[in-house]
Amino acid sequence: MTAIGIIGAAGRMGQAIAAELSVQGITPAGGVDKGQGDLTALVGASDILIDFSSPAALAANLDTCVAANTPIVIGTTGLEAEHHALIDEAARRIPVLQTGNTSLGVNLLAALVEDAARRLGEDWDIEIVEMHHRHKVDAPSGTALLLGQAAARGRGVDLAAHTESGRHGITGARAKGAIGFAALRGGSVAGDHQVILATEGERIEIGHRAENRGIFARGAVKAALWLVGQPAGRYDMKSVLGL
Numbered sequence: 001m002t003a004i005g006i007i008g009a010a011g012r013m014g015q016a017i018a019a020e021l022s023v024q025g026i027t028p029a030g031g032v033d034k035g036q037g038d039l040t041a042l043v044g045a046s047d048i049l050i051d052f053s054s055p056a057a058l059a060a061n062l063d064t065c066v067a068a069n070t071p072i073v074i075g076t077t078g079l080e081a082e083h084h085a086l087i088d089e090a091a092r093r094i095p096v097l098q099t100g101n102t103s104l105g106v107n108l109l110a111a112l113v114e115d116a117a118r119r120l121g122e123d124w125d126i127e128i129v130e131m132h133h134r135h136k137v138d139a140p141s142g143t144a145l146l147l148g149q150a151a152a153r154g155r156g157v158d159l160a161a162h163t164e165s166g167r168h169g170i171t172g173a174r175a176k177g178a179i180g181f182a183a184l185r186g187g188s189v190a191g192d193h194q195v196i197l198a199t200e201g202e203r204i205e206i207g208h209r210a211e212n213r214g215i216f217a218r219g220a221v222k223a224a225l226w227l228v229g230q231p232a233g234r235y236d237m238k239s240v241l242g243l
C-alpha cells in the first residue's frame with residue numbers, strides 16, 4: 001500500500017484528505033503542521049507527500065523531498081514566480097505535481113475555457129469571478145489563475161502581460177485583450193468560479209461550484225497514487241485525469 005504523508009494535516013484540506021484516505025482504506029503515513037511534527041521523519045516514512053499548507057512552507061518541503069528522493073503533490077495556492085522556480089528546480093530531481101485545483105470538474109472547465117478562448121478571439125472580453133469562504137488568505141484563487149492561464153493559452157498570449165485585477169476608482173476603459181479577475185470572500189463557500197466571455201450583444205458564462213472539499217481531496221489522492229509511479233518532472237492534473 002502507498003504510504004501517503006500530509007503536510008498541513010490539521011488544516012481544512014488536510015482533514016479532508018485524511019477522510020478520503022480512510023474511505024479508500026489507506027492509513028496515512030502521518031502528518032505535520034506549522035511547528036508541529038518532524039518533516040524529515042514524515043518524508044522518510046512516506047512514499048509520497050501531499051502538501052496543502054502555505055507558500056512559506058514550500059522551500060523546506062521541496063528540499064526535504066528532494067533529499068529523500070520522494071515525490072510530492074502541491075495543492076497550496078498563493079504561489080509567486082519564485083515558488084514556481086523552486087518547483088521547476090525540484091522537478092529536475094523528483095516527480096512534482098502542482099495544481100491550483102485537483103477536482104475533475106475544474107480541470108475540465110479549464111479545457112473548455114482554453115477552447116472557447118481559442119475559437120472566439122480578442123473581440124470577446126474574458127472575466128473570471130471567484131468566491132471563497134471568509135478564511136481564505138490569497139487572491140485571486142489558484143483556480144482563477146489556472147483558468148486565466150487556460151484562457152491565455154487559448155489566445156496564445158502571456159497571462160501576466162494581460163491581467164487586470166482589483167479594479168477600483170477611475171480605471172479607464174477595459175484594455176482590449178485583458179483577462180480580468182474579481183475575488184469575493186464570505187461565509188463558508190468551498191469554491192465558486194465563473195468565466196464570462198462577453199462581446200457586443202451577447203455573452204457566454206461557464207462555471208464550477210465546489211459543494212464540499214471532498215472533491216479536492218479525491219483529486220489529490222488520485223494524483224498522489226498516479227505520481228508515485230512517474231519519473232522526475234513537473235506534472236499537472238491533465239495527465240492524471242487524462243484530459
Ligand SMILES: NC(=O)C1=CN([C@@H]2O[C@H](COP(=O)(O)OP(=O)(O)OC[C@H]3O[C@@H](n4cnc5c(N)ncnc54)[C@H](OP(=O)(O)O)[C@@H]3O)[C@@H](O)[C@H]2O)C=CC1
Binds near residue numbers: 011032052054075
Ligand atoms: N489545489 C486545490 O485543489 C486546493 C487548494 N487549496 C489550498 O490549500 C491550502 C490550504 O488550504 P486550507 O486547508 O483551507 O487551509 P488551512 O489554513 O485550513 O490549513 C493549512 C494548514 O497548513 C499548516 N501550515 C501552515 N504553515 C505551515 C508550514 N510552514 N509547515 C507545515 N504546515 C503548515 C497550517 O497550520 P497552522 O494552522 O498552525 O498555521 C494548517 O494546518 C491553501 O493554499 C488553499 O488555497 C485548498 C483547497 C483545494
Ligand SMILES: O=C(O)C1=N[C@H](C(=O)O)C[C@H](O)C1
Binds near residue numbers: 132136143190
Ligand atoms: O482556499 C480554498 O479553499 C481553495 N483554494 C483553491 C484555490 O485557491 O483555487 C481551490 C479551491 O477553490 C478552494
